[in-house]
Amino acid sequence: MTDKANWKIWEVFIRSKNGLSHKHVGSLHAPDAEMAVKNARDVYCRRSEGVSIWVVPSEQITASSPDEKEPLFTPSDDKVYRHPTFYDIPDEVGHM
Amino acid sequence: MGETLSLEERFQQYVEAENKVEPKDWMPEKYRQTVIRQVSQHAHSEIIGMQPEANWITRAPSLRSKLILLAKVQDEAGHGLYLYSAAETLGIDRSEMIEQLQTGKAKYSSIFNYPTISWADMGAIGWLVDGAAIQNQVMLCRTSYGPYARAMVKICKEESFHQRQGYEIMMHLAKGTKEQKAMAQDALNRWWWPSLMMFGPSDENSPNSAQSMKWRIKRKSNDTLRQEFVDKTIPQANYLGLTVPDPDLKWNEARKSYDFGEMNWDEFYEVVKGNGPCNKQRIKNHVAAHEEGAWVREAASAYAEKQAARKKSTAA
Numbered sequence: 001m002t003d004k005a006n007w008k009i010w011e012v013f014i015r016s017k018n019g020l021s022h023k024h025v026g027s028l029h030a031p032d033a034e035m036a037v038k039n040a041r042d043v044y045c046r047r048s049e050g051v052s053i054w055v056v057p058s059e060q061i062t063a064s065s066p067d068e069k070e071p072l073f074t075p076s077d078d079k080v081y082r083h084p085t086f087y088d089i090p091d092e093v094g095h096m
Numbered sequence: 097m098g099e100t101l102s103l104e105e106r107f108q109q110y111v112e113a114e115n116k117v118e119p120k121d122w123m124p125e126k127y128r129q130t131v132i133r134q135v136s137q138h139a140h141s142e143i144i145g146m147q148p149e150a151n152w153i154t155r156a157p158s159l160r161s162k163l164i165l166l167a168k169v170q171d172e173a174g175h176g177l178y179l180y181s182a183a184e185t186l187g188i189d190r191s192e193m194i195e196q197l198q199t200g201k202a203k204y205s206s207i208f209n210y211p212t213i214s215w216a217d218m219g220a221i222g223w224l225v226d227g228a229a230i231q232n233q234v235m236l237c238r239t240s241y242g243p244y245a246r247a248m249v250k251i252c253k254e255e256s257f258h259q260r261q262g263y264e265i266m267m268h269l270a271k272g273t274k275e276q277k278a279m280a281q282d283a284l285n286r287w288w289w290p291s292l293m294m295f296g297p298s299d300e301n302s303p304n305s306a307q308s309m310k311w312r313i314k315r316k317s318n319d320t321l322r323q324e325f326v327d328k329t330i331p332q333a334n335y336l337g338l339t340v341p342d343p344d345l346k347w348n349e350a351r352k353s354y355d356f357g358e359m360n361w362d363e364f365y366e367v368v369k370g371n372g373p374c375n376k377q378r379i380k381n382h383v384a385a386h387e388e389g390a391w392v393r394e395a396a397s398a399y400a401e402k403q404a405a406r407k408k409s410t411a412a
Contacts, residue, residue: 007397009181026250027184027185031399032403043178046174066118066120
């Protein structure tokens with residue numbers, strides 16, 4: 001494995017500051033996890049964008065398929081009673 | 097019964113409703129090919145664009161300007177990488193894109209085929225070339241392909257520093273000695289028309305534009321963007337006390353816009369075809385850098401393999 005073309009793609013997640021979650025920012029190529037973190041620092045953190053980096057091999061991510069969007073996500077659409085605004089609470093009760 | 101829509105029709109309605117297309121969504125094959133072509137050529141432009149500016153890193157007039165120029169060229173590399181990674185989400189391999197660039201199958205912005213012969217060119221490039229790029233890229237923040245739009249948002253944030261540092265160089269020169277002001281004017285003379293050409297052929301000669309606009313990949317036409325750029329840039333040139341090299345340039349009170357002269361389209365198509373002043377040199381340098389860097393990639397792979405083997409043996 002000497003060709004760069006064979007390097008894995010890594011997905012990069014950055015925590016911008018403590019208290020916030022890591023957020024996906026893009027991807028890059030690297031021969032191993034350690035280099036992926038170093039490359040992520042150079043490519044995605046040139047202006048103090050982060051305090052922590054996660055890298056994950058793209059091939060390790062299992063994604064739901066867009067074709068399953070309906071069965072996966074529509075069942076929650078008709079359950080309006082899961083939202084607080086579904087319930088009428090009289091004003092005199094105060095904030096709830 | 098309602099009419100049944102084809103996948104293409106449904107896709108069209110989807111993008112027209114300002115929805116974003118994500119990598120695994122169904123899309124017309126032609127849409128995929130168009131986005132791959134546009135994003136990879138955009139990436140190539142960032143990467144090749146490093147060369148004309150890198151030319152001045154060792155000759156920057158002060159440590160401050162050298163640090164700034166280094167940071168800018170490093171940004172261009174980063175922008176290229178964001179874009180390659182956006183293109184890869186559509187299933188094209190990085191090495192395939194590099195090969196297309198090196199064999200001339202893929203184009204990059206023609207502006208980078210002009211030489212940078214004076215320090216003032218660093219000012220003119222930042223101010224005009226990056227300015228024109230921003231005009232285009234701000235529009236692309238709203239492009240219909242999600243990963244491309246997100247890369248553009250990141251790039252636009254960083255690109256604004258590029259334009260401002262360029263304008264600062266122009267200000268220093270324009271307010272300096274007579275010779276310095278002449279340098280600034282000379283750079284403006286040489287970069288003005290190629291910058292306007294960055295927006296591409298006029299609308300009536302841009303056959304791909306209409307489909308790209310329909311798919312919301314592009315949001316504004318070439319001529320609209322070019323006009324916006326001219327209107328924004330002329331007051332900036334006036335402030336510097338420099339003159340744009342266009343005898344036909346005139347404020348049009350009725351349109352509330354500047355009228356400007358016709359571009360030299362013969363030159364435009366010659367440079368696109370590969371006959372610009374630096375086309376061959378740019379690609380030659382890219383191939384050389386790629387080949388000379390092969391040992392670094394090999395060493396990194398070997399190191400990774402060794403580390404993995406070591407980890408395995410200590411775990412056993």
